[in-house]
Amino acid sequence: MYATRTRQARPEPFAVHVGIGERLGLAHMDWPLTIAALALAAFSVFTLGQATTHDVAGSPGYYVDRQTIYAVLGVIGMILISRIDYSRFRELRVGIYTFLCVSVALVFVFGFAARGSRRAFELPFFSFQPSELGKVLLVLALAGFVIDGARRGSARQRTVRYLCLGLAPAALVFLQPDLGTSLVFVVATLAVMYFGGVPWTHFAVIGATLIAVISLVLVVAPAVGFPILKGYQEQRLTSFYHPNEDIGGAGYQQHQGVVAIGAGQKTGRGESATQTRLDFVPERSTDFIFAVIGERYGFMGAAFVLSLYALLFWRALRIVTLSKNSYGTLVAGGIAVSLLFQVFVNVGMNLGIMPITGIPLPLMSYGGSSVLATFLAVGVLQSINIQAHLSQKGRFAW
Numbered sequence: 001m002y003a004t005r006t007r008q009a010r011p012e013p014f015a016v017h018v019g020i021g022e023r024l025g026l027a028h029m030d031w032p033l034t035i036a037a038l039a040l041a042a043f044s045v046f047t048l049g050q051a052t053t054h055d056v057a058g059s060p061g062y063y064v065d066r067q068t069i070y071a072v073l074g075v076i077g078m079i080l081i082s083r084i085d086y087s088r089f090r091e092l093r094v095g096i097y098t099f100l101c102v103s104v105a106l107v108f109v110f111g112f113a114a115r116g117s118r119r120a121f122e123l124p125f126f127s128f129q130p131s132e133l134g135k136v137l138l139v140l141a142l143a144g145f146v147i148d149g150a151r152r153g154s155a156r157q158r159t160v161r162y163l164c165l166g167l168a169p170a171a172l173v174f175l176q177p178d179l180g181t182s183l184v185f186v187v188a189t190l191a192v193m194y195f196g197g198v199p200w201t202h203f204a205v206i207g208a209t210l211i212a213v214i215s216l217v218l219v220v221a222p223a224v225g226f227p228i229l230k231g232y233q234e235q236r237l238t239s240f241y242h243p244n245e246d247i248g249g250a251g252y253q254q255h256q257g258v259v260a261i262g263a264g265q266k267t268g269r270g271e272s273a274t275q276t277r278l279d280f281v282p283e284r285s286t287d288f289i290f291a292v293i294g295e296r297y298g299f300m301g302a303a304f305v306l307s308l309y310a311l312l313f314w315r316a317l318r319i320v321t322l323s324k325n326s327y328g329t330l331v332a333g334g335i336a337v338s339l340l341f342q343v344f345v346n347v348g349m350n351l352g353i354m355p356i357t358g359i360p361l362p363l364m365s366y367g368g369s370s371v372l373a374t375f376l377a378v379g380v381l382q383s384i385n386i387q388a389h390l391s392q393k394g395r396f397a398w
Contacts, residue, residue, distance in 0.1 A: 028389040029082065029382055033315035036308045037078070037378045040363040041071040041371065043305065044289070048366060051276055051292045052285055063285055063366055066126070070368040074375030081379030085387055086140075089380075090327050093144030097165070100137040103130035104172045111176075119176045120369070131173045131181045132369035136377045139188050139334035142166055146196040147327050159202045162193050180345070180357035184338055191337035195320070195330045253288070256281045258352040261294030261302070268298035285366040287358060290350040305364065309343050312378075319381050324391040328384040335377045 049064040056062040089096065107130060111118040120129040145165055149158060166189025174182035190206070217228045260275035271277070273295040276284050284292050294302045316336035323329045339362055346361040348354030360367060362374045 028386040030315050030319065030385045032311055033319075033378065033381060033385075036312040036315070037363060037375065038075070040305070040308050040312070041074070041375075043308075044364045044366075045071065047289060047292055047296070047364070048285060050296060051273075051289075055285070066368070067366055067371070070126075070371040071375075073368075074372045077372060078375040078379035078382065081376055082382035082386060084383055086328060086331060086380055086383040087325065087387070089140045089331075090144040090147065093141045093148075096137050097141035097145075100130075100134045100141065101169050101172065104134060104169055104176075106130075107176060117176050117178060119178050119181075126368045129367075129369035131176070131178060131185075132367075132373040133376070134169060134173070135181070135184055135188060135338055136335070136373055136380065138166065138169060138185055139192060139331055139338065140380070142189060142192045143196075143327055143330035143334060146192060146330060150196075155199060156202070159193070159198050162196070162198070163189065163206070165189075166192075178358065180359035183345075183357060184342060184359065187341045188334050188338040192330050192334040195333035253282050254349060254352055254356055257288050257291040257350045260291040261350065264295040264298040264301075266299050268294075268296045268301055270296060286360055287346065287356070287365065288350055289365050290347055290361055293364075294350070306347070313340055316381055319385050319388075322388040323384050324388045328388070332381055332384050335381060339374070339377065 045064055045067050048067055049061070052063040053060045107118055107120065111120055112122045112127070114120075119131060120127040142162065142165055146162060149161065152158065153161070166185065170182045170185035170189070173185060190203070194203070221228045256275060260273070260281050263269060263275055264273070273292070275281055276292045276295050281288050281291050290302070290305070293305055297304075313336060316332060316339070320329055320332040320336065323332055342359050342362050345354050345357060345359045346365075349356045349359075360370045363371060
C-alpha cells in the first residue's frame with residue numbers, strides 16, 4: 001500500500017505539466033521588451049492625437065485612428081511571430097531573400113510616385129512600403145547565409161559574398177530613391193557580419209571604401225556634372241554642414257525642429273506649442289515627431305521616450321547573449337543594431353546633429369509599414385528569447 005501511494009505521488013518520468021501561461025509562451029516572453037514596445041506605440045498615438053487634430057479637415061482623428069489600427073495589427077503580428085521557432089527562417093533564407101528583392105524591385109513598376117520617389121504600393125486601406133519590411137527580412141536571410149557559408153571559401157571571399165548579398169537590395173532601395181532606408185540596409189548588413197565574426201581588418205577596408213564612395217557621391221560626381229543623388233537629397237546633406245546659411249531653404253525643416261525642441265525646455269509648452277501646432281515644422285507626424293515631443297512635453301517627455309528606447313535596446317542586446325544558437329545571435333544582433341541606428345539618426349536630425357535622411361522613428365512615427373515591421377522585429381526577438389528558455393528545459397514552443 002505504501003508503494004502504491006509512492007507511485008501515485010511521483011510524476012511520470014517524461015510527463016510535462018505546463019500551465020496555460022507557459023503553453024502560450026507568456027511565461028518566457030521578455031516582458032520589459034514588450035512593455036517598452038507597447039509604451040512607445042501608445043505614446044505615439046497620444047502624441048499624434050495632440051498634434052494632428054486640425055491636420056485633416058473634418059477628420060480630427062485621421063492619424064490617431066490609423067496609427068491605432070497599425071499598432072493593434074503590429075501587436076498581433078508580434079505575438080504570432082513569437083510563437084514560431086525562428087530557426088525555421090534559416091531554412092527559408094533563399095525564399096525570404098528572393099521575396100525581399102522582388103518586392104522592392106516591383107515598386108519601380110507598380111508603385112506610386114510621391115514627392116519625387118517611388119517607394120510603396122497603393123493598397124485599398126493603406127500604402128505598403130516593402131523596404132520597411134525588408135529591414136527585418138534582410139537580417140533573417142543574411143544571417144542564414146552567414147551561418148551556412150561560414151566554411152565556404154576564404155575569409156575574404158565570404159566577406160565579399162556577404163556584402164554583395166546585403167548591398168544588392170540596398171542599391172534597389174537607393175534607386176527608388178530612399179537614401180535613409182538604404183543606409184539602414186547597409187548598417188544591418190554590417191551588423192550581421194560583425195556578429196558573424198568577420199575580421200576587423202575587413203571592416204577597416206570597408207570603412208575606407210565607404211569614405212571614398214561618400215566623397216565620390218558628394219564631391220567628385222557633382223563637380224564633374226554627373227550628380228548621383230537627387231537635388232533635394234544633396235541639399236539636405238550639404239545644408240547639415242552649414243545649417244545657418246539656408247534657413248529659408250534646404251535648412252528650414254531642421255532649423256524649425258531644433259527651435260521647437262529648444263522651446264519645450266523642461267516640461268514642455270503643451271497646447272502653446274506653436275512651432276508644431278501652427279505647421280512651422282514640416283513632417284511633424286513622421287520624420288519630425290520627436291520635435292513635437294520635445295516642444296509639447298519638454299525635456300521630461302523626450303527623456304521618457306529615450307528611456308523606453310534604452311530599455312528596448314538593453315533587452316534586445318540581452319537576447320543576443322541568450323540565443324540557443326548562432327543564427328539567433330546574428331538575427332538579434334542585426335535587429336538591435338538596425339533599430340538603434342534608426343533611433344540615433346532620427347533623433348539626431350531632429351536635434352540638428354545629423355543630416356536629414358528620411359528615417360522614421362521606430363514605433364513613434366506615423367506609418368503602417370514602419371509600425372508593422374518594427375513589431376514583427378520585436379516578435380522575432382521574442383521568439384529567440386522564448387526558444388532559448390524552452391531549449392534549456394528540453395522542449396520547444398508549439
